[in-house]
Amino acid sequence: MSRSEATGPEDPDGTGIDLSTELCGIPLENPVLNGSGTFDALAARKAFGDVLVSEFPFAGFVSKTITVEPRAGNPPHRLWETPSGMINSIGLPNPGLAAFCEGDLGELSELPVPLIVSVMADSAEGFAELVEAVGGRAGVAGLELNVSCPNVHSGLIVGEQPDEITALVRTLRPLTGLPLIVKLTPNVANPERVAVAAEAAGADAVSLVNTLKATAIDPDNNRAWLGAGGGGLSGPAIRPVALAQVRAVAAAVSIPVVGMGGVSDGESALEFILAGARVVAVGTENFRNPRAGQVVREGLPDALQRRGFGSLAEAQASTLS
Numbered sequence: 001m002s003r004s005e006a007t008g009p010e011d012p013d014g015t016g017i018d019l020s021t022e023l024c025g026i027p028l029e030n031p032v033l034n035g036s037g038t039f040d041a042l043a044a045r046k047a048f049g050d051v052l053v054s055e056f057p058f059a060g061f062v063s064k065t066i067t068v069e070p071r072a073g074n075p076p077h078r079l080w081e082t083p084s085g086m087i088n089s090i091g092l093p094n095p096g097l098a099a100f101c102e103g104d105l106g107e108l109s110e111l112p113v114p115l116i117v118s119v120m121a122d123s124a125e126g127f128a129e130l131v132e133a134v135g136g137r138a139g140v141a142g143l144e145l146n147v148s149c150p151n152v153h154s155g156l157i158v159g160e161q162p163d164e165i166t167a168l169v170r171t172l173r174p175l176t177g178l179p180l181i182v183k184l185t186p187n188v189a190n191p192e193r194v195a196v197a198a199e200a201a202g203a204d205a206v207s208l209v210n211t212l213k214a215t216a217i218d219p220d221n222n223r224a225w226l227g228a229g230g231g232g233l234s235g236p237a238i239r240p241v242a243l244a245q246v247r248a249v250a251a252a253v254s255i256p257v258v259g260m261g262g263v264s265d266g267e268s269a270l271e272f273i274l275a276g277a278r279v280v281a282v283g284t285e286n287f288r289n290p291r292a293g294q295v296v297r298e299g300l301p302d303a304l305q306r307r308g309f310g311s312l313a314e315a316q317a318s319t320l321s
């Protein structure tokens, strides 16, 4: 009998620790997703071959953010390495809704894990168009709303304003039966206020954190290194901020929390679970190692066992003192 036959499907690594979980009814073999925009599954498949599909590094795949119209993204430089992290000003390049639905979506829905599509618009009408079009497609398990953008009508960053979130989620909720995950920005004093508004308006989960506003200066000519002037900081540098925000948000809402911000191994993933996250997402670490998701998953059983947890569920149920 093989190891996996002996231990069952919830324990594919044969560690004796059950990592299976679910997110808003989406069953997951383990709690490790990717952060939107940080892992191009289709490009990776071309580069590394079908082994990337048969040994997919994540238990669920979150697409890069899709907008209604195509976007070219920001001018270079778009990436800047910092101590323990990086600043990106990629600017959400994507083919736009129509081309995404005709092209990438079909291939992404063939991945061996549930697919969550990330969408962003500058108005509730734009979000509605995206949610209706993508939500109606086979093979989509959930939608993530990237709300780190200004509303064209109010001029306000949607994710910074509880009232904007309430109005947006109330508009979108009746348009789909799929889980709606609201991705929170860390660039606010009280992310829990935004999370509570999202939950009250009908969101099924919140994910956090997106990147922290940041810049890098070339002191020789006093200019910003990044083409867009500034961007968003990510990676282990932001982990303590992300943990504090995940902890505050998880204490304020009953819906599940997707925790991210510098997750790089089993230990850091466990920190997020103990802060109250149901599952974690790996972002910047994918740029160092395309198998980062697998590294995190493989490190989790040991991290759990050393704290006396017999399963992921036990850690999810335990609260920080």
Ligand SMILES: Cc1cc2nc3c(=O)[nH]c(=O)nc-3n(C[C@H](O)[C@H](O)[C@H](O)COP(=O)(O)O)c2cc1C
Pocket: 034, 035, 036, 037, 038, 064, 065, 088, 090, 092, 118, 146, 183, 209, 210, 211, 233, 234, 235, 236, 238, 260, 261, 262, 263, 281, 282, 283, 284, 285
């Ligand atoms: C290069 C890059 C591109 C990103 N693109 C997106 C995106 O398209 N949509 C989104 O919601 N977040 C995007 N993010 C944010 C990540 O999903 C994640 O929230 C953030 O980087 C924090 O996690 P990390 O520290 O593990 O990278 C991007 C981050 C990076 C570094």
